[in-house]
Ligand SMILES: C=CC1=C(C)c2cc3[nH]c(cc4nc(cc5[nH]c(cc1n2)c(C)c5CCC(=O)O)C(CCC(=O)O)=C4C)c(C)c3C=C
Ligand SMILES: [Fe+2]
């Protein structure tokens with residue numbers, strides 16, 4: 001199936017020579033072992049994600065990680081799978097449709113860096129359709145070499161297209177306001193927790209030491225959102241989740257932070273994940289199911305604040321980010 005066949009956002013083509021593409025990480029096609037293995041294999045072969053020598057990494061990946069991890073992770077996907085598919089795929093498609101409604105003068109599509117609809121194939125297809133310019137918006141509010149730069153690698157290889165990539169939007173005022181407002185509304189309907197935890201996807205510490213701006217941007221996003229909510233410093237904490245492998249990742253870990261909060265007697269914690277544009281395995285299974293269960297076992301209540309997903313405020317914020325990039329490009 002060509003990549004764009006999965007793109008339902010119906011474009012108004014008055015600016016047919018320009019395409020706007022929201023690019024997310026990717027996700028398996030099905031919650032079963034073979035589909036998860038295919039996805040993990042493509043993802044974990046990317047040098048941007050795992051930068052070890054291939055002589056060391058490939059045997060480890062093929063003979064240990066893929067055989068052992070795929071079925072375990074397939075069960076996790078099954079626990080959050082939606083009737084229409086993987087949450088990340090469903091929410092990304094709907095978000096692209098919502099941004100298309102905000103930008104009727106442009107053609108808005110979505111693609112995945114790994115899996116389908118393929119980012120690489122979409123670029124080839126756009127060129128064959130006569131598109132001249134592509135603006136890529138990686139759906140990572142904070143820049144990281146492990147995620148954003150990998151989207152850029154594919155874009156740089158695209159021949160015969162003029163391209164731009166929006167590197168990050170971690171302090172975009174409309175995006176900050178949208179996240180703050182979603183927390184505010186969640187607290188208004190569920191009652192405010194005693195503490196707000198900002199949980200971001202983690203990264204090996206080595207990446208940060210080599211200059212990856214990701215942790216600084218996570219800190220800046222969390223601080224700006226807390227400020228928008230008028231929260232004093234002691235009312236919120238930033239932590240990192242989804243550790244993979246044995247090396248040291250960014251700290252504190254979300255799981256350890258929740259244990260420490262429970263030990264301090266905090267009973268109601270709101271958790272928000274502003275590093276994820278849309279809900280996915282890492283937010284729905286790891287945070288809203290598993291960490292919530294662990295926290296409940298310690299006598300507490302974890303209330304997960306959903307990602308912005310395809311909310312109108314999210315679509316408007318992202319459309320604004322794209323329009324500013326296009327205005328700069330005339
Ligand atoms: C070395 C491994 C990994 C790095 C580095 C990494 C960085 C990173 N990832 C995201 C966002 C997402 N990651 C997701 C899943 C996921 N991530 C890793 C590993 C690394 N991530 C794995 C192995 C997986 C698959 C699940 C698993 O096996 O545990 C997802 C969700 C995908 C989905 O289908 O729902 C997202 C989103 C960021 C933002 C990031 C660096 C900052
Ligand atoms: Fe390999």
Ligand SMILES: [Fe+2]
Nearest residue numbers: 201202242282
């Ligand atoms: Fe990840």
